[in-house]
Amino acid sequence: MSIVVQKYGGSSVADASRLKRVAERVMSTKRAGHDVVVVVSAMGDTTDDLLALAKQVSPNPDRRELDMLLTAGERIAMALLSMAIRELGGDAISFTGSQSGIITNDRHVDARIIEVRPFRVQDELARGRIVVVAGYQGVSYRREVTTLGRGGSDTTAVAMAAALGAEYCEICSDVDGVYTADPRTVPTARRIGTLAYEETQELAEAGAKVLNAQAVEFAKEKGIAIYARATTSALPGADPSADGTVVRQHPPRMPGTVVGVASEKEVLVIAASAAPGLPVLELLDAHKVAGKQLHLIDDALTLVVSRENLHEEGRVREALASRFGDAVRVVDALGAVSVVGTGINASFENLRRGAATLAAAGIVPRATATSSFRITWMLDRARLDDAVTVLHRVFIEEPKTPVP
């Protein structure tokens, strides 16, 4: 029997009635003749609520204790979903990340999966059971409980799919696939039927929340097909790209084709021009701060840091200030907008088109950076949504016209 891994995000299991609907969808997958593993996120805003609670107790919460706290969210959801499936006559059993064999490195709050030993999951599947796995969590070799970073239930699902040799991994959410931009920001955004791993990974890293970047990286490594779909959708039919997004190896598009626009609001820029760059990075490593875009030219450093998994910002700022004083600045006013597509920088035409578009909208970027898949502008956070809208219009909605 083929194995299917399905992941349901927080909004899909936000209350009892939604949990029951998910249980029904799981049951119909089982009835369609699959072995089913369900990965579940914490209900609704549970993770945010637990984080807020932690901050009330400790403004710079200890990373290990945060993991102990945050993993409770998925544990609640897994047990309730398993009960709901049982209520429908299914034979379900729930497991934590540790029980499912998700082994991670030692890093708390944003751990990486090193290997998956899914023996208990396989045993239960062999018994004909539906296995419900708590997403976003694992256990280190030292038997410490870890979490995989925000949005990490996607990673659990893909890693589980790879370890079990699943036919596909369905990521079910409140949106019916990956769009050309966040449909909440750009109502004219369109669903993209098929995406290559690289394009999807780049969109996710640039802030498209619908799929977690590390999950896509995993899928690419192991050749797992991801079906991004709505929780309310039917089960995938003969062509899952007709009502969702299929992410897999795809023949290349025309180089330079822009597939989407993504943005990230909550970023910090760390700029050190009067302090040597490497000691600044050493301090950030000591505080386990992960950087995104880095530029080190002579001694001048600029680094973009995502706030997503940064829960001890106050302590890090204090450490930077006490060691480097005014030589290091933390800029907390910018956001990042990116246009993504294979071969986007084969010439500078796309960059010039984007810059002209932003200028015409009265938006002045503070920085521009590129990779072979992406052009990113850093700009005033308050204008970020406007930037997404105008770039989407020019790169996705309108036919291309020559850039002067």
Ligand code: ADP
């Ligand atoms: P889940 O809780 O199911 O994991 P998330 O909130 O993590 O859901 O991701 C789904 C959300 O991602 C959508 O509600 C949508 O607003 C947002 N999103 C951002 N960028 C995109 C995009 N390019 N395509 C689709 N959704 C996107």
Ligand code: ASP
């Ligand atoms: N509950 C976790 C979060 O909110 C993990 C996830 O939803 O994927 O980030």
Ligand code: MG
């Ligand atoms: Mg998510």
